[in-house]
Amino acid sequence: MSMEEAEKLYKTGIDDLKTSVFRLKFNADYVSAVGNFERSGKIFSDLGANDKAINSYFKAIECNKKLIESWGEGTNLLRIAEIYFFKKQDFKNGLKYLEESQISFKLAGKYHTSLKVFTDLSLKLQETAQNTNMQEYNDIALIVLRNAWEDLIQHLENDMMRINLDGLYSKLIDNYLSLDEKSVNLAIQLTNEYIGIMNKIKETKKHKLINAFAKLLMLKLINKEINICDEIVEKARSSADGSTLEDIRDMELLLKAFKNKNSKDYNYQITYCYHLFERNLIKKLKISFDAYCNYGTKSEDFLGESEYDKKENEAKKEKEENEKVNENPDDFL
Numbered sequence: 001m002s003m004e005e006a007e008k009l010y011k012t013g014i015d016d017l018k019t020s021v022f023r024l025k026f027n028a029d030y031v032s033a034v035g036n037f038e039r040s041g042k043i044f045s046d047l048g049a050n051d052k053a054i055n056s057y058f059k060a061i062e063c064n065k066k067l068i069e070s071w072g073e074g075t076n077l078l079r080i081a082e083i084y085f086f087k088k089q090d091f092k093n094g095l096k097y098l099e100e101s102q103i104s105f106k107l108a109g110k111y112h113t114s115l116k117v118f119t120d121l122s123l124k125l126q127e128t129a130q131n132t133n134m135q136e137y138n139d140i141a142l143i144v145l146r147n148a149w150e151d152l153i154q155h156l157e158n159d160m161m162r163i164n165l166d167g168l169y170s171k172l173i174d175n176y177l178s179l180d181e182k183s184v185n186l187a188i189q190l191t192n193e194y195i196g197i198m199n200k201i202k203e204t205k206k207h208k209l210i211n212a213f214a215k216l217l218m219l220k221l222i223n224k225e226i227n228i229c230d231e232i233v234e235k236a237r238s239s240a241d242g243s244t245l246e247d248i249r250d251m252e253l254l255l256k257a258f259k260n261k262n263s264k265d266y267n268y269q270i271t272y273c274y275h276l277f278e279r280n281l282i283k284k285l286k287i288s289f290d291a292y293c294n295y296g297t298k299s300e301d302f303l304g305e306s307e308y309d310k311k312e313n314e315a316k317k318e319k320e321e322n323e324k325v326n327e328n329p330d331d332f333l
Contacts, residue, residue: 010052013033017029053083057077080097081097115161118148125141162201177283188220214251250269254270254274261293
């Protein structure tokens, strides 16, 4: 494909929009035009003529609007966003058109398809981050995944959306744990949210719920909160059935190995029971275990309350105090 061919396709698209009494063409041909603009945009983009590619896609979007094609409009806005992300490294405009594409996809009503589009985009962004060593791509990938997650939990009544719940949770938690230590609290918050959703939709496959509790246990260990890990195991036990009792036992053995600083038992549990868990989760847990083993008598430093739990407990305490005031206002006069 050449620049000359791209220019020709673009010009043909412009001609498609023109009317002519002499040619008995009384209406613009938006269907043909959108195809020509999209093809010219792709060629321009492949050849590195990014501004011309963006212009072609904007012309295609004008046609999409005339044809009331929200999906096509969203797709072309996404193409523009990708040019800004990957070709121009303009993250501000990339995010702007990404958000606009999400709105168009929602108008089209194809939530489950748009979910795949954005999870694929997040993977591409993460790969680019690794290849370029630019943290901005990881940051954008996280925004994309988080927006996809918010869309999903708002449409849990849609069976096609619900199918993607486990996979998106896994991608998002792995992405969180690829960032700095503060992101562990975000992973804890996400996992609590996921457990809540599992209970809300009354998930019949109990192993999914127990695995989520196992991940919460690991996250608390990573966050140096050993003192509340027994409580997590008990919560998992109360949610288990006959098919998941062995999973509860695995959680108990992992916690015991961690507390006892038993490397042999710890490695066995990770290798044979949790080898399918997210790579970054297992990686951070190993770092935390090694640190705990090396602390000696200072292991009490691993007892504590996460920033997330602190905020939750403070909010809970404030709520309880407000309720007391409302119930007995005279006592506070």
